Amino acid sequence: MAVVFSKPKALTDAPLHYCPGCTHGIIHRLVAEAIDDLGIIGKTVGIAPVGCAVMAYDYFACDMVEAAHGRAPAVATGLKRAMPDRIIFTYQGDGDLASIGMAETVHAATRNENITVIFVNNAIYGMTGGQMAPTSLPGQVTQTSPYGRDVKTVGYPIKVCELLSALDAPEYIERVAVNNVKNVMNAKKAIKKAFQNQIDGKGFSLIEVVSSCPTNWGMTPQKALDWVESDMIPYYPLGVYRDKSAKEAK
C-alpha cells in the first residue's frame, strides 16, 4: 500500500503529551517538516523551554537541550557561538519568551544572533494550570485574573513582534496562526524561511505562532480556534513585521 502521509523524520516516535485540541502538535510538525525539507536534521540543535513544550526534547529527533525558564535565547547564543555551522532553534511559549525571558529575547534579537526562534503565543500559562500570561488579552479570565485581565492594574498584553520590530538588528519577524488550513500553510512557509535565513547566515528570525489552549481557556477545540479568529488575531495582527533582506533587495 502506498504511504500517502507519514511522520516527519525530525520527530521521534515518542507520544506527545499535549492536551486534546492543543496546537503544539501542529507547530511541532511544522518545525519538523521545515527541518526535513531543508535536510538539516543532522546538524540541528533545538532548545526546549519551560512551559507546556518543556518535553519537546523528547519529540524532536535532532540533538536537544532543555533550558531554564526564559533562558533559551541565551543558551542558543552559547551553542551558536560555539558551533557557528550548526542550526540552532528555540521553541518557547509566551511566559517563557515574553515574561521571564524578555531580556534574553530582546538582547538576542538586538545582537542579531543567527538563530531561529519559534514563539508559541496562546495567551496563557498552560503547564501550571491556566494563569495570566504577558500576552493574555484585556479582560481575559484566567486563574490569576479571575475577574478578567484588568489593564489598569496589571497592564496591557505585550505585542512581541511589534516590540522587536522597533530594534534595528533583527532579520526576520513574522506573526502567523494555526487556526485554519490557510494559516497553517502560511505558518509552514514562515517557519521554513526562518530556518533558511539561518542557513544563509542572515541572523535573528522569530516566528510568533498565535495558538490556542482549549483546556485552560475552558473551550472546545473548535470554539478555541474560533476565539483565535475572533479575539486573538484582531489584537495580534498576522503578517510580516520585519524582512530586512527583502527590504534591502528593493
Added chain:
Amino acid sequence: MAYTQILIAGFGGQGVLFAGKVLAYKGLTENKQISWLPSYGPEMRGGTANCSVIVSDTPVGSPIVSEPDILIVMNLPSLDKYENAVVKGGYVFADSTLIERKVERKDVKAFYIPATKMARELGVPTLANMILLGKVIKETGAVSIDGLKDALVKTVSAKHQDLVEANLKAIEAGYRYEE
C-alpha cells in the same frame, strides 16, 4: 635577608600605582620575590589611591602593607593617615611641593622632595611620582638604579613606550636631588 614593605599613597591620577609597578618590575628583574597590591575604589581620578609593594629575598606572606618600612606620600591626607604606621627607623618620602608640614616623628628618616615643582621645571609635569622614586632608590637601595630602563620598558604600556625616556629622566633627577 631583606624583606622590604613599601606603601605609596596620594591622590588618584598622581601615578601612585604606576610608581609601585616600576618598583615591582625592577624587583622582578633582580630575581626578588615581589607583590603589588593596589587600593581600588569607584573613582578613577581625584580620590585617594595607595599601593602596597613588597620586595623580598624570601617568599611574600601577606601582600597588605600595614606597617611600611618605606612610606612615599604625595599629599597631606596620606601623610596624616600613614605617618604613625611606619616602622621605627623606617623612611618617609614626601612631595614637599604639595605637603607643607614636616614629619612629626623623630624615629624615622624623613626626606622632603619638591617633586611636583621639579617635574614642572623638567618639562615632565606628570612625573613627580618618578622623581620621588629616584630619591627612594638612592636613599634606601630597595632596588638598584642599574637596569631601571628594562623595568620601565615593561611597566609602560606598549602604546606609550615613547615616554620611557622621560620617566628615566625624572627618576635620575630624583636620584641626584639633594636637599
Added chain:
Amino acid sequence: MAKVLMKGNEAVAEAAIRSGCRHYFGYPITPQTEIAAYMAKRMPKIGGTFLQAESEISAINMVYGVSSAGRRVMTSSSSPGVSLKQEGISYLAGSDLPALVVNVQRGGPGLGGIQPSQSDYFQATKGGGHGDYHLIVLAPASVQEMADLTAKAFDLSDKYRMPAMLLADGTIGQMMEPVELPPETDGNAVEKPWAVTGTENKREHNIINSLYLVPEQLEVKNLERYERYKTVEQNEVMFEEYMTEDCDVCVVAFGIAARVSKNAITAARAKGIKAGLIRPITLWPFPKDIIAKTAERVKGFVSVELSMGQMIDDIRLAESCKKPVALCSRVGGMIPSPDEVLKAVEDMEGGKF
C-alpha cells in the same frame, strides 16, 4: 618559561585561554573586571568568543549553551553577580555539564561593598542554587595559583562532568605577583560523547536535560551524581601544610586569610609559640582527614576568615568537635591583620578562647 608580572584576574584569563577555553561570557562588576577586559582584548584575536551579556543570568546560560556543545567555557563575576548565576549553576550541575565560574568575592550581603571578602563560602561549598549538588571549589592564595588552579579547574570539571568554581577575593584578583603561566593545551583531552553537536544522522539524538518527572528516575540521577562526588572526595582533596609538624595551635585559613596567617605564624614562632597552618586549596572537597588527624595532637584550631565564621563549621565537623576552634575574622571588606591573628593564636595557646 620566564615569570611575568600579572594581576590575579589577568592570570585567570590567560590561564583559561591556555587551557583551551575559547568562550567567555560576563557582565561588568568590581573587583573582577580585568578578567572581562583581558578576554575582550584576546578572544577576537584567537578566534574565540567574548560576549558582554545583558545580565549575569544570561551569561551563565550562554555558558550552559557552550558547555552543551562540549566546549570549554567560563564566566566570572563577583559576589552579587554570582548570586544571580545560581539558577544556571544548579542547571549545569543537574545536567552534569562542566564549566568554570570564577567568583572574585567582595563584601556582602546585598550590594555590600567592593573590598575583599570570603563570605560566599557557604554559597560556594554548600550548593548555592536549589537541589542537591556540589561544585568543585578551588581557593587560590597567590597569583600563581590563580593561573594554576584555573587550569586545574577546567581539567577536574571535564573529568567529573561537574561545574567548578574558583573562589578568589578582591585582594588576590587585584594584586600583581610574578607568575609562570601554565602550558598551552587544546582542552580536548576528555571525550564528550554526550555533547549536542548535531547527530550527523549517525547516532540517536543527545539530550542535555535536568528534568525528570518520574521521582524514581530523578532519585537515581541524584544517587549516581553523589557516587561521582564520593570519588572526587577520595581523589581530589588539596591542601598546604605550613609548620604543622610540631604545632600546638593550628590555624586554618584559605586565600588571602592564609597569606596573613603565615605572617602571624612567623611572629608566633619568634615568640616561642608553636603555630602552624593548614591551608585548604580545595574548599569542596574539604580537607577533612588532615584536620581530623591534626586534632589528635594540637591544643586547638583558629579559623581565620573574611566572614562571620563559615568555614569554621566545616573544621568543627571534620574534627568532630574534639578540640576547641576559635574564630578570628574581619568582615565587610576588612582583612584581619597579622597581629589580630597572632592574638588569636596566643589566646588559643594560653587556653583562652
